[in-house]
Amino acid sequence: MILRFTLPFRTAWGQRLVVCGSLPSLGHWNLHQALNLHYLPEHGLWTQEISLPDDQLDPVEYKYVLLDEGDGGQHWEWGPNRTISPDANRFTRIVLEDFWRAPALPENELHTAAFTKALMRRPAPAAPAPAPASATNGVVRFQLSAPRVDSNHQLCVLGSDPALGSWDAGKAVVLTDADYPTWRAEVALAHPEQTAQYKYGVWDPAEQKIIHLEAGEDRLIYPDANQRTLRVKADDHFRYPTGNWRGAGVALPVFALRSRRGLGVGEFPDLKLLVDWAVATGLKLVQVLPINDTVATHTWVDSYPYAAISVFALHPQYLNLDAVAELRDAAARQELAQLREELNARDFVDYEPVMNAKWKFIRQLYQQEKAAFLADPAFQQFRQEQQAWLLPYAAFSGLRDRFGTADFSQWPEEYRTPAKVAELLREDSPAFDEFGLHLFTQFHLDKQLLEAVEYARQRGVVVKGDLPIGIYRHSVDAWTQPELYHMHQQAGAPPDDFSVTGQNWRFPTYNWERMAEDGYQWWQQRMGHLARYFDALRIDHILGFFRIWEIPGHSVEGLLGHFSPALPLHQHEIEQRIGWFDYGRLCEPYIRWHIVQEIFHGQAQPVFDEFMEANEHGVIRLQEHVRTQRQVEAVISEKIRQDPANTDHYTWLRTGLYKLINEVLLVPDDQRADFYHPRITLHLSRSFRELDDHTRTRLHELYIDFFYRRHEDFWRRQGLIKLPAVRWATDMLICGEDLGMVPESVPGVMKALGILGLNIQRMPSDPSVEFGDPARAPYLSVVSPGSHDMSTVRGWWEEDREKTQRFFEQLLGHWGQQAPLHCEPWVAREIVAQHLASPAMWAIFPLQDLLALHEQLRRSDSAEEQINVPANPTHFWKYRLHLNLEELLQQIEFNQDISSLVTTSNRVQVY
Structure with missing residues (x-):
């Protein structure tokens, strides 16, 4: 048996099409050994044929793949594997008239379970249309993948050939949904030597009539005088006249x-x-x-x-x-x-x-x-x-x-x-x-x-x-x-709009x-x-x-996090971008007395005495036991446990200490030394506000590049x-x-x-x-x-x-x-x-x-x-x-x- 693949497709320079599938001649799903298709420019078709062994009984599975030699891309067509079952008793030749199934089409999502199992569920498979079992000449298998069919309706095909009803809607050929969402019917054309026109329609079995004939130009079946040939018209999408499903x-x-x-x-x-x-x-x-x-x-x-x-x-x-x-x-x-x-x-x-x-x-x-x-x-x-x-x-x-x-x-x-x-x-x-x-x-x-x-x-x-x-x-x-x-x-x-300190x-x-x-x-x-x-x-x-x-x-809030994976900045890159690098100024909490007063108001001095220490230059650090938010969380939780009547005060105190710990501009990377991430929303920090104008401008430019371009x-x-x-x-x-x-x-x-x-x-x-x-x-x-x-x-x-x-x-x-x-x-x-x-x-x-x-x-x-x-x-x-x-x-x-x-x-x- 001869199996011929045909696919209309317009490629660009450096692109070619292959068929990969379950047979040795199709590469046994090894793309490097797939079947190369040849392009026929006069027909706009990619095509090739193979011989099937006489004892081939199992269905053949295959898919088309677009290879781009320019970028090395290997683009498999969308959807499940295609299948074709040989029928050597009736045919010596099968011609697969396929269409490329493009990815990223909105119609593809209609094949999901939401549609096939619920919205358009099939109550029971309809009886298949009578197949011309004895016919071997002029046989066409109409095959259309169309999940968007109401549970009470079916698909049909209507056309110019007498076997397709001669455009008499009452004589349309009803397709079976036995393999839903794929619909099929096999027809022996009365005049296979002539070009036939056809369209698919939505059939109401209760009313015995077509309620929607697809939009667009008529589809065509070109003449084929070959004997004992099965032509499989694996058509592209049903052309709904009513727009997208919503x-x-x-x-x-x-x-x-x-x-x-x-x-x-x-x-x-x-x-x-x-x-x-x-x-x-x-x-x-x-x-x-x-x-x-x-x-x-x-x-x-x-x-x-x-x-x-x-x-x-x-x-x-x-x-x-x-x-x-x-x-x-x-x-x-x-x-x-x-x-x-x-x-x-x-x-x-x-x-x-x-x-x-x-x-x-x-x-x-x-x-x-x-x-x-x-x-x-x-x-x-x-x-x-x-x-x-x-x-x-x-x-x-x-x-x-x-x-x-x-x-x-x-x-x-x-x-x-x-x-x-x-x-x-x-x-x-x-x-x-x-x-x-x-x-x-x-x-x-x-x-x-x-x-x-x-x-x-x-x-x-x-x-x-x-x-x-x-x-x-x-x-x-x-x-x-x-x-x-x-x-x-x-x-x-x-x-974000939900939380100004991020979510942990x-x-x-x-x-x-x-x-x-x-x-x-x-x-x-x-x-x-x-x-x-x-x-x-x-x-x-x-x-x-x-x-x-x-x-x-060690963090409770989200401000000291970073995106992962990411491309952190090396210390040298930071120096080049802003002109200097000082770990203490950029990576440790920026705490000064006026900031402590701004956060804790009249309680500033007792809070300082209990939780902070300062050097001779006015640089304030948190004491070692409260340098991380987790440490602060533990200390304040214990205070609340011992003095629950003052929970509101301790909660306010904890929030203030968290704010101080967040006053950094760069977050060290936890995997690599000398690499850093800009702190998220650093431009809203007191530390940023108190930089000189030149550094603020350069650091903000670095920040924008890091979060919106670099990655x-x-x-x-x-x-x-x-x-x-x-x-x-x-x-x-x-x-x-x-x-x-x-x-x-x-x-x-x-x-x-x-x-x-x-x-x-x-x-x-x-x-x-x-x-x-x-x-x-x-x-x-x-x-x-x-x-x-x-x-x-x-x-x-x-x-x-x-x-x-x-x-x-x-x-x-x-x-x-x-x-x-x-x-x-x-x-x-x-x-x-x-x-x-x-x-x-x-x-x-x-x-x-x-x-x-x-x-x-x-x-x-x-x-x-x-x-x-x-x-x-x-x-x-x-x-x-x-x-x-x-x-x-x-x-x-x-x-x-x-x-x-x-x-x-x-x-x-x-x-």
């Missing part, structure tokens, strides 16, 4: 869900109610915050969802007890009912009482169900499939509770590594129940979440998860694979070099596990894949090295949270990888504007009026009257009018409508911002709607929806109002 969604953490069946906190089955509400309002996506287990201290501190003790395990707070089993003990059932009534009556998630109740009844259910649970084939399968993370997690959780801490460095020596995991998890061990409890909890959490996600998919709703950028320092991940992390460093974020998340940073050694296996496992539950994913702080803000272990290509290459392994590990739709100090290269890399960006109106990516305009957002993006790290629209409206007035005039178009004091429902409506009208693929709204449209439904105090306050490192994550979801579903007028807004913006229609 959808809308709602964002709410799972813990914030409220239902009558919950226990003071949202639970996985509650997602079904939120999905029902999304369906009622025309919303196509439900976005949640991270759902991993954060139980480290058994206190309210564990409410922080970005500090997971396992990147795989689910949080026990989301377990619905009734869905596990009914408690057999009547007294326990009565106690549970009473606690449910008490905890559900609270306006916030009272984390500790909720978790105490959960653990109490989980333990009872475990003992009650233990025998049946351990014998359950479903559990045995779950344990076998998930053992790589499940068994270490169960051991870690049991040891955490046994020793009263998640800090495994404080455990007895024999448990500081996971060497004893298998022994601890033996079911005949006397202590097994300490660990089996966590196997039981994770099994049922997994079961309940999978059920909720499948419920959403069946209703055409995408569930979008959240991947935290960091891992918790005292976690299973750090316990089992400490070599993957820099445990002596801390990850965070530089100063206290997570270790990643050892990317070590991760690269096995092809980023840890990341691929992590992404694969998330794809078990989600069809779309938000990557928190995606900038961390380009460079992370790394803070030394651009370097960080672009970092992103292109790390992100592909994460991006292509699954078929999830990936969205990146790219807010803050964004390198210029980030949008280009994200676009090349098909990762959607985030556009928050209050944090525009364009530094020249105060507010972002949703109308200017690119298609591959998400627009939103806010996030969980911000006040809601109502809260923000009241924070700065002058800014609100400018927004009211410039973005909402009310020039010369006075903005209302509060965000009235009609204002909230205008903001929602503005986002819905955006060209962005997704408009996603915090549920609080949608409830703002209804005077009676929204919360009376807008301040209580905010989920997180990033500037407060001890923030208690306790936000809870003030309405039961069951009640929200009954708000017919409100739901129809949201549905009308979504429908009017064309974010409901498939086409």
